Amino acid sequence: MINLAAMKTVKNPLLVTGSVAYDTVETPNGISKRQVGGSASYASIAASYFCKPSLIGIIGEDFTEKQIFETHQIDLSGLQSQSGKTFFWHGKYKNDFKERDTITTELNVFEHFLPSLLPSHQKIEAILLANIHPALQLHTINQIVNPKFIATDTMNLWIETARDNLEKLTKKIHLLIINDEEAEQWTNETNLRKAANILLEKGPEFVIIKLGPDGALLFDNHQERKISAFPVNEVVDPTGAGDTFAGGMMGFLAATSQFDFESIYTAMKYGSSLASFCVEQFGLKKLVGLDANSIHRRVNRIF
Ligand code: AMP
Numbered sequence: 001m002i003n004l005a006a007m008k009t010v011k012n013p014l015l016v017t018g019s020v021a022y023d024t025v026e027t028p029n030g031i032s033k034r035q036v037g038g039s040a041s042y043a044s045i046a047a048s049y050f051c052k053p054s055l056i057g058i059i060g061e062d063f064t065e066k067q068i069f070e071t072h073q074i075d076l077s078g079l080q081s082q083s084g085k086t087f088f089w090h091g092k093y094k095n096d097f098k099e100r101d102t103i104t105t106e107l108n109v110f111e112h113f114l115p116s117l118l119p120s121h122q123k124i125e126a127i128l129l130a131n132i133h134p135a136l137q138l139h140t141i142n143q144i145v146n147p148k149f150i151a152t153d154t155m156n157l158w159i160e161t162a163r164d165n166l167e168k169l170t171k172k173i174h175l176l177i178i179n180d181e182e183a184e185q186w187t188n189e190t191n192l193r194k195a196a197n198i199l200l201e202k203g204p205e206f207v208i209i210k211l212g213p214d215g216a217l218l219f220d221n222h223q224e225r226k227i228s229a230f231p232v233n234e235v236v237d238p239t240g241a242g243d244t245f246a247g248g249m250m251g252f253l254a255a256t257s258q259f260d261f262e263s264i265y266t267a268m269k270y271g272s273s274l275a276s277f278c279v280e281q282f283g284l285k286k287l288v289g290l291d292a293n294s295i296h297r298r299v300n301r302i303f
Helices: 004-010 039-047 067-071 108-112 134-141 156-161 163-170 180-187 192-201 241-256 261-278 292-299
Strands: 013-017 021-027 030-037 052-060 079-082 087-093 100-106 126-129 149-153 175-179 206-210 216-219 224-227
Touching: 013 039, 013 134, 013 241, 021 100, 030 039, 039 052, 039 067, 039 241, 039 261, 052 108, 087 108, 126 134, 126 241, 134 163, 149 241, 156 163, 156 180, 175 180, 175 241, 180 192, 180 206, 192 206, 192 216, 206 261, 216 261, 224 261, 241 261, 261 292
Parallel strands: 013 052, 013 126, 021 087, 052 079, 126 149, 149 175, 175 206
Antiparallel strands: 021 030, 087 100, 206 216, 216 224
């Protein structure tokens, strides 16, 4: 069994960039207003169970919840604070949780955000570009001195509206994380092995295609492997599950400093275990305050 406590004392760094947000989320189980969200929030908290994340992002003067990150020993020296409001997103799920409508996206302080990395951040070798405009993801990695492993998450919006930047970005990364619908949207291919081949040709060495409650697939040019998802009793709020999966997985990889196919396959189980906790409560409620044993117990039930 991998010793999470030992990993935490090693404290390998992971650079995480993405959104820090206030979210209003409506699900068949109720509504949660202005909960802390954002791709980088979920990802960095998940990663913090294994490594020392440095969070690169921006908040407005209305953001009063920095202690959530501080409690998880996340480095906030790259979190800019500006006058104006924090990014705001409002989403509403349909009955089966499979479909989600975006009701509002207010960029607010994100509108003029340009990530500027401190010299200490530029030297970090493991990087997770959580979901954010691909131009900002590109701007971030262009400042990294000697990247060893860059993983990127994205969303349907950017595949539709920022394809050029996304294609420039994929040339420079090692791992692309995407869900099945996005893979199909990007490649016009419903066969996921074929879709993965098209995406691999764009540059990354590995592609992960997430399948929601059915787990996730890992591809490289020679092989593919599937993991299941942990069967939760009740999904309350799936927001951020993908970001949590990516953060947990990259946190684990950064901690072990191994970035080969087998290591990614193992790391996916840790990401999936954390994502299963995430969906059991609104927002970050269940994701904060976990312990190593509970994370392991679920990893052992993912195949
Ligand atoms: P997910 O459920 O994995 O798609 O992630 C949901 C999170 O993404 C929410 O907490 C939102 O704040 C954040 N989000 C939604 N739209 C965007 C966007 N356009 N750019 C960056 N983050 C976003």
